[in-house]
Each structure stands twice: as C-alpha cells, then as structure tokens.
Amino acid sequence: MEQQADVPRTGRELRAAARSGRCRRTTSGAAPDFVQTNVAILPKELAFDFLLFCQRNPKPCPVIEVLEAGEVEARFSAPGSDIRTDVPLYRVYRQGRFVDEPQSLLGIWQGDLVTFLLGCSFTFEHALVRNGIPLPHFTAGRNVSMYVTNIACRPAGVFSGPMVVSMRWIAADKVVRAVQATSRFPAVHGAPVHIGDPARIGIRDIARPDFGDAWPPPSPDAVPVFWACGVTPQAVAMASKPELMITHAPGHMFVTDLRDEDFAVL
Amino acid sequence: MEQQADVPRTGRELRAAARSGRCRRTTSGAAPDFVQTNVAILPKELAFDFLLFCQRNPKPCPVIEVLEAGEVEARFSAPGSDIRTDVPLYRVYRQGRFVDEPQSLLGIWQGDLVTFLLGCSFTFEHALVRNGIPLPHFTAGRNVSMYVTNIACRPAGVFSGPMVVSMRWIAADKVVRAVQATSRFPAVHGAPVHIGDPARIGIRDIARPDFGDAWPPPSPDAVPVFWACGVTPQAVAMASKPELMITHAPGHMFVTDLRDEDFAVL
Numbered sequence: 001m002e003q004q005a006d007v008p009r010t011g012r013e014l015r016a017a018a019r020s021g022r023c024r025r026t027t028s029g030a031a032p033d034f035v036q037t038n039v040a041i042l043p044k045e046l047a048f049d050f051l052l053f054c055q056r057n058p059k060p061c062p063v064i065e066v067l068e069a070g071e072v073e074a075r076f077s078a079p080g081s082d083i084r085t086d087v088p089l090y091r092v093y094r095q096g097r098f099v100d101e102p103q104s105l106l107g108i109w110q111g112d113l114v115t116f117l118l119g120c121s122f123t124f125e126h127a128l129v130r131n132g133i134p135l136p137h138f139t140a141g142r143n144v145s146m147y148v149t150n151i152a153c154r155p156a157g158v159f160s161g162p163m164v165v166s167m168r169w170i171a172a173d174k175v176v177r178a179v180q181a182t183s184r185f186p187a188v189h190g191a192p193v194h195i196g197d198p199a200r201i202g203i204r205d206i207a208r209p210d211f212g213d214a215w216p217p218p219s220p221d222a223v224p225v226f227w228a229c230g231v232t233p234q235a236v237a238m239a240s241k242p243e244l245m246i247t248h249a250p251g252h253m254f255v256t257d258l259r260d261e262d263f264a265v266l
Numbered sequence: 267m268e269q270q271a272d273v274p275r276t277g278r279e280l281r282a283a284a285r286s287g288r289c290r291r292t293t294s295g296a297a298p299d300f301v302q303t304n305v306a307i308l309p310k311e312l313a314f315d316f317l318l319f320c321q322r323n324p325k326p327c328p329v330i331e332v333l334e335a336g337e338v339e340a341r342f343s344a345p346g347s348d349i350r351t352d353v354p355l356y357r358v359y360r361q362g363r364f365v366d367e368p369q370s371l372l373g374i375w376q377g378d379l380v381t382f383l384l385g386c387s388f389t390f391e392h393a394l395v396r397n398g399i400p401l402p403h404f405t406a407g408r409n410v411s412m413y414v415t416n417i418a419c420r421p422a423g424v425f426s427g428p429m430v431v432s433m434r435w436i437a438a439d440k441v442v443r444a445v446q447a448t449s450r451f452p453a454v455h456g457a458p459v460h461i462g463d464p465a466r467i468g469i470r471d472i473a474r475p476d477f478g479d480a481w482p483p484p485s486p487d488a489v490p491v492f493w494a495c496g497v498t499p500q501a502v503a504m505a506s507k508p509e510l511m512i513t514h515a516p517g518h519m520f521v522t523d524l525r526d527e528d529f530a531v532l
Contacts, residue, residue: 048317051318052317266531
C-alpha cells in the first residue's frame, strides 16, 4: 500500500516528488495522460533566435510554454511549479560540453535564463496505443529508434541543423489510423513526416539508429513510420555551443498539469 | 481583356502590382485561396516579447512568418517578396500615434526592424463559404463586426491586453458545421472562442461594435459566433507605445504564395 501510494499519479505529485528528492527515476509511464515536456534553458540573448527556430519548425519543436528571463514557475502549464527543482534529473552544458548532471538547479540558477518547455512524443504515443497500435518499447521500458535525417530545419538566427526523427514500426493495415490518430495533435509533433523507405529521408541503415535503441521489424508487413523528434531542438541548440545550456536528463521530463486531450484539435 | 488581366490572381501578381504602385485598393477578394496576412513591424528590442505574446495567444495571433531583424524578404511564405514595397498601403505609428500612411517603406526602413506576418480571417472565412455558410460582408464589400472582450490575453513581457473578436451571424442549423469547418485551421484563428450570449465575453451591445461595421441578425434563428481576431496583437502592441511600429493599412494585406489548404490539419 505504501509503495503504491508513492507512484505519482498526477503532474503535481510527480513534481513534488522530484522537488523533495524522492523521484529520481525516468518519468516514462508516470502520471499517465498528463503532458510531459522536454526542457531547454538558455541565456536570454539566445531566446529570440531559439523561439523563432521553434516557430519555424513546429513539428520537431512544439512549444508548450516559455518562461520569461529569470522566471521559475510555469504559470500556464504547471502553476506552483519551480523549474529549478521539479525535474527529476538535469544536464548542464557549457560551450556545448556536458559538465554536470544535478538533481537541482538552485546552486547555478541565473536571472537571465529563459526556459523552454517543448512537447514530447508521449502525448501522441498514448494516442497510438488508444487506437490499438502497440508500442513494444513502452512495455519493454526501452527507447524508440531515433535518426538524424537529410531534412533541413528552417534556420533562425544562430540556430540551424537537420531534423531528428523517431521511428515506430506500424502494421500495414494500421498506417492510415496512425496518421489520423497523431494528426489530432498538431501542437505536439502531430502527423508523421515520412512513411516507408528510410533512404528517402537520408537514413542509411534502419538497424543502426543515431539515438535510442534498435528495433527489428515485428512482422514482415510492418512499415517504418517517422515522426519529428524533440531531440532536434536540443541537438541544434547544442551545436551553436551556447555559453550555458541546461536540459532535462534523457527520459527525466518536466510533467505539467495539462492533459494530452487539451492538445487535440478535433 | 486588358482590365481583366489587371486583377491579380496570385499572391505574386498582387505583390508585383503593389510594388509598382498599380495596386492601391484593399486586397479583399483578390488572389483567392492565397493566404493573406496582417503585418506588424517592430524594433528588435521588442521582438522576443512580441513573438512570445503570439506564442501564448495563438488564436488571436497566428504567426505565419517572422522576418529576422533587417530582413525584407518573406523567404518561406513569399519568396522574392520585399516587405518594404509589397503591401498596397502601410500605416506608421510613433510612440503609439498614427503619423503617416505611405505606399512604400523604402524611405523609413531601419536595419533593426523585425516583421511579423500574422494569419487573417480570410482563410477561415473561405472555409465557411465553401461549407455553405453565407458571409454577407463579403458580397457587400464591408467589414465584419469586431469587439473588445473581457477575455484577457496571456501577457508576455511589455505586452498585455484584452482579446478582440470578430462576430459572424450563423444560422442555428449551421453552427456545428461552422465549428467543424474552422477547426480545420488551428494555425489561422481556428475554432470559435464563443458561441451565443455576447454578455458572457463582456460585449454589452452587439449592435455597436468597437471596430468594423454593425450587422443586424439576418434571421430570427441566427446565432452570434465569435472568433479571435488579428486586430488583437496590433491593439496590444500599440498600447505599449513602441518608439516605431509599422502595420498594413486596414484591408490592405500582405498576400503570400501559400494556399489556405496548406494550413488545414485534416
């Protein structure tokens, strides 16, 4: 009973657990139906360029909320939150180099930092599962396959680079349904960017992803379907070697009070 | 025949006509199916706050494209364009006061100006017409009714203020279809923000709009339906009294090469 009560059921519970140091695990599967977000924190002088990059590339960079310089509360998506403490694990990069993986930012917070909360694939993955499309990496507790493509993002200011995509094998008779189900969420990656032949988007070997785990086709009729991935903005920001950049550690997301269905268009 | 050939059929033709001084009329009804945009040009020091205001208020402030500081070509939505010459008529405001209505910005352009192109209601109005919902202001060559509401926009930096809405009378048996047809365009105002009782959103007298023309109900069963209006960001920006702000003159929009259907989600 005690153990059971410790599993966070809502965004608020999960953030409180992270804040108190009780939650250090990944947020995958926790607080189901609540929108989880990628975190990117950058100095204010880069904020316009980065926001513009997101605006120009909404599929890989779906903005859920931006906290103005120095603000620590996500007032829209998570009232009462504190971005310095409410993510289970952070990563700190200086000049693009990984330097630390702290559980709190209280010691290094600066008043000029602008926080970007970007939608993550969990939202549309839940939609796929609800539509009868199995996602083996969910049950296996592993990661999807991710690839750097030859699709160029639209550059903005100092930021430019290729789109990163995630891939899921979809049974041939479910591909149309997968497009429909994820099209309902244009604000959180939305519809696939490509269906079928990996070579068409510059992927040489589907068995060797650039990030995440490799997944062989689960059946002979399975089709690889590719979605824009939230790793894109992090990769692009890092490539510009900002003096300071802070992100969540992989899989350790910021969980909001918003529900997945809040982002459905129809 | 000569006359006919002079009516711009595409965004490119319309912009060329504006650039050469041949087009000084409103763009309503010209270049059908091409996306027309509201124009807001602000100094760079206000650009992050304004882009963030648009991100936080996507229904009244749908961003189609942002031109970086000093850029004059809308490379994404209108390749080959020049924002200094391709709008038929501009308005110039200094410290929030209207000072000039030029046909070109060549004389006053500055390298620190950031141009915002924001979606306009023409896109979803075409969708309504295609769905058998008549819009009398279209055929009469007049304007919709617009009202300042008690719906607060989410503030961003120096920008804050109420949402402005436009109203269209919709026959009771067409209201659901009107919601569906406009929901397809979440990136260009999208679904209505309110259906029915004007008092619920702070409108005292529907016969006395704050902007545009008054429209009596066309039939006893007509319902007033309200959409977020692109006048909102202009009103909000002006209220902050920026040193310099340039907009299109009412009805004289910047016409892109994009098609309305490019913005449909399904």
